[in-house]
Amino acid sequence: MNSTDISFFFNPRSIALVGASPKPSSLSYTILESLEKIGFEGKIYPINPRYEEIGGLKCYASLADINDTIDIAVLSVPAPGVIEVMKEEFENVRGAVVVSSGFKEIKGEGEKLEAELKRLAEAKGIRVIGPNCLGIYDTVSKVDTFFISRERARRPGRGGLSILTQSGSFASMIVDEIASEGIGVARIVSYGNKVDVDEADCLEFLAEDEATKYVVLYVESVEDGKRFLEVASRCAQKKPVVAVKVGKKDTGVRATASHTGAAASRYEAYEAAFRKAGIIEVDGYEELKDACRVLNSYTPGRGDRILVITNGGGIGIGIVDACESRGLSVPQLSEEQKAQLSSKLPSFASVGNPIDITGNGWDEHYAVALREGFGEEYDIAIVAVLWGPPLLNEGIIDKLKAVADECGKPVLICSPGGNFTRKMSEEFEKKGLPVFATPESAARAAAILSGGKKQNARE
Amino acid sequence: MNSTDISFFFNPRSIALVGASPKPSSLSYTILESLEKIGFEGKIYPINPRYEEIGGLKCYASLADINDTIDIAVLSVPAPGVIEVMKEEFENVRGAVVVSSGFKEIKGEGEKLEAELKRLAEAKGIRVIGPNCLGIYDTVSKVDTFFISRERARRPGRGGLSILTQSGSFASMIVDEIASEGIGVARIVSYGNKVDVDEADCLEFLAEDEATKYVVLYVESVEDGKRFLEVASRCAQKKPVVAVKVGKKDTGVRATASHTGAAASRYEAYEAAFRKAGIIEVDGYEELKDACRVLNSYTPGRGDRILVITNGGGIGIGIVDACESRGLSVPQLSEEQKAQLSSKLPSFASVGNPIDITGNGWDEHYAVALREGFGEEYDIAIVAVLWGPPLLNEGIIDKLKAVADECGKPVLICSPGGNFTRKMSEEFEKKGLPVFATPESAARAAAILSGGKKQNARE
Numbered sequence: 001m002n003s004t005d006i007s008f009f010f011n012p013r014s015i016a017l018v019g020a021s022p023k024p025s026s027l028s029y030t031i032l033e034s035l036e037k038i039g040f041e042g043k044i045y046p047i048n049p050r051y052e053e054i055g056g057l058k059c060y061a062s063l064a065d066i067n068d069t070i071d072i073a074v075l076s077v078p079a080p081g082v083i084e085v086m087k088e089e090f091e092n093v094r095g096a097v098v099v100s101s102g103f104k105e106i107k108g109e110g111e112k113l114e115a116e117l118k119r120l121a122e123a124k125g126i127r128v129i130g131p132n133c134l135g136i137y138d139t140v141s142k143v144d145t146f147f148i149s150r151e152r153a154r155r156p157g158r159g160g161l162s163i164l165t166q167s168g169s170f171a172s173m174i175v176d177e178i179a180s181e182g183i184g185v186a187r188i189v190s191y192g193n194k195v196d197v198d199e200a201d202c203l204e205f206l207a208e209d210e211a212t213k214y215v216v217l218y219v220e221s222v223e224d225g226k227r228f229l230e231v232a233s234r235c236a237q238k239k240p241v242v243a244v245k246v247g248k249k250d251t252g253v254r255a256t257a258s259h260t261g262a263a264a265s266r267y268e269a270y271e272a273a274f275r276k277a278g279i280i281e282v283d284g285y286e287e288l289k290d291a292c293r294v295l296n297s298y299t300p301g302r303g304d305r306i307l308v309i310t311n312g313g314g315i316g317i318g319i320v321d322a323c324e325s326r327g328l329s330v331p332q333l334s335e336e337q338k339a340q341l342s343s344k345l346p347s348f349a350s351v352g353n354p355i356d357i358t359g360n361g362w363d364e365h366y367a368v369a370l371r372e373g374f375g376e377e378y379d380i381a382i383v384a385v386l387w388g389p390p391l392l393n394e395g396i397i398d399k400l401k402a403v404a405d406e407c408g409k410p411v412l413i414c415s416p417g418g419n420f421t422r423k424m425s426e427e428f429e430k431k432g433l434p435v436f437a438t439p440e441s442a443a444r445a446a447a448i449l450s451g452g453k454k455q456n457a458r459e
Numbered sequence: 460m461n462s463t464d465i466s467f468f469f470n471p472r473s474i475a476l477v478g479a480s481p482k483p484s485s486l487s488y489t490i491l492e493s494l495e496k497i498g499f500e501g502k503i504y505p506i507n508p509r510y511e512e513i514g515g516l517k518c519y520a521s522l523a524d525i526n527d528t529i530d531i532a533v534l535s536v537p538a539p540g541v542i543e544v545m546k547e548e549f550e551n552v553r554g555a556v557v558v559s560s561g562f563k564e565i566k567g568e569g570e571k572l573e574a575e576l577k578r579l580a581e582a583k584g585i586r587v588i589g590p591n592c593l594g595i596y597d598t599v600s601k602v603d604t605f606f607i608s609r610e611r612a613r614r615p616g617r618g619g620l621s622i623l624t625q626s627g628s629f630a631s632m633i634v635d636e637i638a639s640e641g642i643g644v645a646r647i648v649s650y651g652n653k654v655d656v657d658e659a660d661c662l663e664f665l666a667e668d669e670a671t672k673y674v675v676l677y678v679e680s681v682e683d684g685k686r687f688l689e690v691a692s693r694c695a696q697k698k699p700v701v702a703v704k705v706g707k708k709d710t711g712v713r714a715t716a717s718h719t720g721a722a723a724s725r726y727e728a729y730e731a732a733f734r735k736a737g738i739i740e741v742d743g744y745e746e747l748k749d750a751c752r753v754l755n756s757y758t759p760g761r762g763d764r765i766l767v768i769t770n771g772g773g774i775g776i777g778i779v780d781a782c783e784s785r786g787l788s789v790p791q792l793s794e795e796q797k798a799q800l801s802s803k804l805p806s807f808a809s810v811g812n813p814i815d816i817t818g819n820g821w822d823e824h825y826a827v828a829l830r831e832g833f834g835e836e837y838d839i840a841i842v843a844v845l846w847g848p849p850l851l852n853e854g855i856i857d858k859l860k861a862v863a864d865e866c867g868k869p870v871l872i873c874s875p876g877g878n879f880t881r882k883m884s885e886e887f888e889k890k891g892l893p894v895f896a897t898p899e900s901a902a903r904a905a906a907i908l909s910g911g912k913k914q915n916a917r918e
Contacts, residue, residue, distance in 0.1 A: 025849065101819070105772075106807065148847040152879045169771020169818070172847035173875045180877030220776065246776045249783045283784075285777055285875065286899045312628020313564075317679065317705045318744055324708045325742075348565065358560070359628070388607040388631035390484065416632045416744065418639030420611045440745045 006127055006201050008094050010187055010209070011141050012071030013042040016063055016093070018085055019077035020046030020054050027099065027147040028076040034144035038155065041142060043068060064090040072097055073126075074135065074145050079103055079113050082131065086120040096121070097145050098130035104193045105132050118195045133192025134168040137175060140186055140211045148172045159184015160213025161292055164202045166220045167246075168192060174218075177289065182429055183296050186211040200224065200231045207235035214295045216288060217243040217279070219270065229273050236278035240300050242291045242448070243279045245270045280448055287444050290436065294445035297434045298410040303379030304328045304450040308354035309369045310384035311361055311392065315439060316354035319382050319414060322443035328450060333373065344368050359389035363396035370403045370411065380446045381407070384414045384439075385428075387421050394427065401431045410449055414442035465586055465660050467553050469646055469668070470600050471530030472501040475522055475552070477544055478536035479505030479513050486558065486606040487535040491516075493603035497614065500601060502527060523549040531556055532585075533594065533604050538562055538572050541590065545579040555580070556604050557589035563652045564591050577654045592651025593627040596634060599645055599670045607631045618643015619672025620751055623661045625679045626705075627651060633677075636748065641888055642755050645670040659683065659690045666694035673754045675747060676702040676738070678729065688732050695737035699759050701750040701907070702738045704729045739907055746903050749895065753904035756893045757869040762838030763787045763909040767813035768828045769843035770820055770851065774898060775813035778841050778873060781902035787909060790836065803827050818848035822855035829862045829870065839905045840866070843873045843898075844887075846880050853886065860890045869908055873901035 015035065019028045032055055035044055045068070046054040049061040060066050063073060063085070070093045075082050079102030086096075103114040114131065121128045129135055135145030139158040146153065153172045156179040163185065165171050171190035178185065186209070189202050199217060206212045215235060222228045235241055248267040274281040280300060282288050306323050308330060310316035320330050332353050333341065341351045345365055350356040355373050357365040366383065374381050383400060385392070404411035413428050413435040415421050425435040436442035474494065478487045491514055494503055504527070505513040508520040519525050522532060522544070529552045534541050538561030545555075562573040573590065580587045588594055594604030598617040605612065612631045615638040622644065624630050630649035637644065645668070648661050658676060665671045674694060681687045694700055707726040733740040739759060741747050765782050767789060769775035779789050791812050792800065800810045804824055809815040814832050816824040825842065833840050842859060844851070863870035872887050872894040874880055884894040895901035 030849070101807070101817070105809075149849060152846050152849070154877050154879075165773070167771070167773025167776075169769075169845050169847070170773035170777075173771070173774065173845060176847075176877035176880065177875060180881075218773070220773070246773065246780055248780045284781055284899050285774075285897045289897075310628075312626070312632070314624070314626025314629035314677070314679070314705065315632065315744075317626075318629075321705055321707045322743055348560070350564075360560070386628050386632060387611050388628070388635075390489070390608060390611070416636060418613050418635035420613075421635065422639075438744045438748075440743050 004201070004204070006095070006197055006205055008071045009127070009129065009136060010138055010205065012143060014045065014068055014070050015040065015042060015143070016045040016047055016066060016070045016073045018047045018063065018073055018075045019081070020048045020051070020059060022051065022054050030147045030149055031074060031076060031099070031145055034146055034150070037150060038139070038142045038144040045070065062088055062090070063093055064088060066092060068092065069094065071095060072143070075100060076147070079110065079131070083113055083116050083120070086117060086124070093126055095127040095129070097133070097135040098128060099133060099135055099145065099147055101132045103131045114193060114195055121196055128196040129189065130192045131195060132168070134171045134190035137185070137188040139184070146172065146175065152176070154179035157184045159186065159296065160211070161185045161216065161296065162187040162206050162209070162212040163189070163216045163218070164199050165190050165218035166192060166194065167218060170218050178292055181293065182426065183292055198223070200227045203231045203235045207231070207238050212239065214240040215242070216292060217241060218288070219243055219245045220247055222270070225269070225273060229277055232277035232279055240295055241277070241279045242282055242288065242295065243274050244282050244284060244288050280451060282448065286441065287448070290441050290444045291448050293434050293436070294412065294448055297432055298449055300449050300451050302410060302449045302451070305377060305379045306330050306446055307374055307378040307381045308384070309357070309366065309373065309381065310354045311357050311359055311389060312384060312386045313356050313358070315384045315386060315414070315416065316356055318439040319384060319442060320354065322439040323382070323446060326443050326447045328443065328446055331377065334377065337373065337375065341369065341372050344372060360391070362391040363393065363399045366396055367399045367403050370400065371406065374407050374409065380410045380412065380449055382412045382414055382442045382446060387415070387417055387424055394424065397424070397427050397431055401433055404433060412436060412442050412445055414439060463660070463663070465554070465656055465664055467530045468586070468588065468595060469597055469664065471602060473504065473527055473529050474499065474501060474602070475504040475506055475525060475529045475532045477506045477522065477532055477534045478540070479507045479510070479518060481510065481513050489606045489608055490533060490535060490558070490604055493605055493609070496609060497601045497603040504529070521547055521549070522552055523547060525551065527551065528553065530554060531602070534559060535606070538569065538590070542572055542575050542579070545576060545583070552585055554586040554588070556592070556594040557587060558592060558594055558604065558606060560591045562590045573652060573654055580655055587655040588648065589651045590654060591627070593630045593649035596644070596647040598643070605631065605634065611635070613638035616643045618645065618755065619670070620644045620675065620755065621646040621665050621668070621671040622648070622675045622677070623658050624649050624677035625651060625653065626677060629677050637751055640752065641885065642751055645672070657682070659686045662690045662694045666690070666697050671698065673699040674701070675751060676700060677747070678702055678704045679706055681729070684728070684732060688736055691736035691738055699754055700738045701741055701747065701754065702733050703741050703743060703747050739910060741907065745900065746907070749900050749903045750907050752893050752895070753871065753907055756891055757908055759908050759910050761869060761908045761910070764836060764838045765789050765905055766833055766837040766840045767843070768816070768825065768832065768840065769813045770816050770818055770848060771843060771845040772815050772817070774843045774845060774873070774875065775815055777898040778843060778901060779813065781898040782841070782905060785902050785906045787902065787905055792832065793836065796832065796834065800828065800831050803831060819850070821850040822852065822858045825855055826858045826862050829859065830865065833866050833868065839869045839871065839908055841871045841873055841901045841905060846874070846876055846883055853883065856883070856886050856890055860892055863892060871895060871901050871904055873898060
């Protein structure tokens with residue numbers, strides 16, 4: 001029996017890299033580079049009998065040659081070589097990350113190799129992440145086993161988001177995308193075929209992990225439903241957990257089966273389990289990105305009453321449509337509020353929900369609209385900012401931030417447009433106000449904060 | 460009765476700018492700048508009794524002072540001033556673009572002014588675009604009356620897309636966004652309150668316009684449903700017409716009413732009219748952007764059978780999910796095709812639908828998969844390209860383009876990721892292969908090409 005504690009994967013003092021190579025085209029070269037660039041502070045032991053030294057580090061012939069306990073042995077050798085390594089005599093390894101492919105996902109011989117890997121790991125009492133995965137990207141312990149170059153997949157800085165994924169391609173996509181969007185992460189685990197460590201093991205760790213403020217889960221299949229439900233419920237009680245299930249219909253199930261070799265059961269079972277565990281289920285990649293962005297600033301569990309403020313009539317209506325089609329409510333202002341707002345806003349403004357300050361308005365009008373309009377009748381405000389009108393300037397960013405802080409409720413910015421808009425959106429983000437580039441994505445984010453309303457609306 | 464011909468708006472030899480001003484903060488200053496920057500080749504007549512000359516052009520005191528026929532008089536003066544100008548004695552103006560707000564959309568006095576504008580225009584036989592609009596952006600006749608600076612709203616280059624919109628804020632958003640995404644346009648008309656010229660007049664022109672290859676329509680309300688249906692049907696028979704209806708539910712209707720002063724009728728009536736006219740209806744802003752992108756490369760009316768090719772299992776499954784949830788079909792390869800493909804692809808590839816060449820594959824494998832897989836059993840191919848795997852290089856762009864040309868059917872690229880990916884996506888786009896940044900947006904684009912399947916799926 002392996003120990004259930006996998007926390008050493010997230011706090012290692014030493015990493016061995018089996019299959020280390022000085023050739024820039026090799027995966028292990030990128031891994032060594034990744035470990036150095038993230039600034040891993042523990043010991044790094046390259047292992048390859050053909051070299052004395054790699055990248056300035058002493059190179060060892062085998063794991064057994066290292067006179068130290070290895071918290072993580074990263075195995076970057078072809079699948080049959082993984083088995084050879086695991087058969088060697090050593091007792092100093094706690095965990096392995098097997099990035100190699102060629103196991104269960106290719107069926108036939110690969111399935112046999114994976115069964116053998118499982119047997120050897122259990123016999124040696126070594127916990128294994130993988131095979132067929134990217135492994136760990138961790139800004140807390142400064143570990144990066146991702147064998148994708150930083151040029152092609154940027155790495156995000158430190159933040160509160162932790163991501164668990166079976167799919168390595170999803171891991172490389174999302175890491176790159178959220179880095180480009182300025183969202184920070186704590187731990188990312190790509191566990192591939194999960195011969196040993198699975199989503200439940202990781203959720204158990206993340207539930208107690210102080211660095212993790214919210215969790216995103218990319219699920220192709222779960223084998224032990226009962227344990228998943230128990231652990232996921234525990235984690236979801238402590239912090240927001242968002243999940244996407246891929247491979248929803250028959251074709252998808254087939255695709256999943258050929259991809260990680262996992263037999264996925266019916267989608268409805270996952271849907272029910274997520275609901276029961278208190279997990280916020282999202283529909284796909286777009287919604288997952290919206291979740292990453294909005295939960296970076298706000299916690300979910302909000303009501304569903306949305307106030308819309310805009311400086312363009314068309315986009316205001318578009319936001320209303322997008323909210324209502326996701327089951328959110330966009331109630332009108334009360335007569336008192338209307339009177340109150342009308343007295344404080346210029347006559348060109350249109351006072352309702354949306355509050356439309358029009359292209360003639362500027363930052364002060366936004367501040368008034370948000371301060372006076374965002375009363376207890378509303379749970380979330382979506383503020384559309386179109387940068388066309390020349391009277392609008394960067395001052396709006398600090399003004400809206402200040403009023404949003406006073407309100408203590410989520411304020412989402414919706415700001416579609418090109419280069420100028422995107423530059424301004426970065427400034428909003430720097431102040432902690434999340435920006436969504438379309439009415440639909442702002443509405444999806446609001447639905448996530450209001451906790452799964454969307455699903456109800458579509459059912 | 461006004462003439463029904465409005466083609467002079469799209470081929471003017473002379474433009475007068477009433478309310479011209481040398482003050483950079485004025486709207487009219489931006490309009491003059493816009494006209495010069497787009498390179499309008501006809502005569503420009505600034506009109507303002509307080510100046511002798513503006514921006515190097517001789518300035519006139521009134522429209523009557525100009526000894527020339529004015530095809531377009533752009534009126535950029537406060538609403539009451541618009542009425543004053545229209546009351547002046549002149550007979551040399553064919554059409555007016557009234558950009559000023561302060562009419563029907565503010566109710567009360569504004570409604571009276573708009574009625575008066577209507578009466579005066581009819582009496583004088585002048586066709587009017589507006590009020591409360593941005594007017595015309597036209598790369599064919601080189602006219603740009605948009606009073607949004609080019610810094611804040613980039614202008615697209617020439618292309619086959621024409622856009623009709625009531626909402627000026629939508630016009631400024633979409634012009635900026637499609638410019639940033641490299642999509643070209645023919646004519647954009649923002650007609651605001653449509654005191655005279657409406658969507659039907661414009662559709663009538665665009666139906667016969669050779670520069671216009673496809674039309675996007677942003678509809679808040681249509682007053683003359685019968686004429687719209689007739690003209691839209693005629694246009695949709697000649698070229699693809701895509702429409703989004705905003706203000707779908709009650710709250711939206713209220714918001715629309717306060718925005719352009721139009722009383723919107725029930726959404727279902729629009730839905731039926733679009734279907735009857737052969738218009739492809741889209742749901743909102745995101746889907747509209749997808750339509751702009753995909754129709755820039757391909758014509759709709761395709762079947763719904765999708766082939767998916769990928770180098771990442773996770774995203775492949777995500778695309779299948781996204782397609783199936785929009786009513787598209789992702790049928791399996793036949794056994795012959797599987798055998799054929801297996802013999803030509805390396806063993807690490809997974810042959811099915813998706814065809815997964817995995818992170819070990821490179822450009823040649825993509826080309827083989829597309830050439831051999833995209834047979835008559837499939838209507839549209841979605842090719843996921845993840846740039847993480849180091850073996851993949853820019854060569855894939857020309858290779859996929861060549862095979863796509865051989866196939867003669869739509870090939871959509873799906874490529875999520877950050878900066879490196881976005882740079883590569885631009886290269887794909889330059890070759891005419893449209894790129895979608897999420898599985899969902901690729902699936903929406905495919906649904907648009909297959910002609911409204913999506914709506915059926917959601918109903």
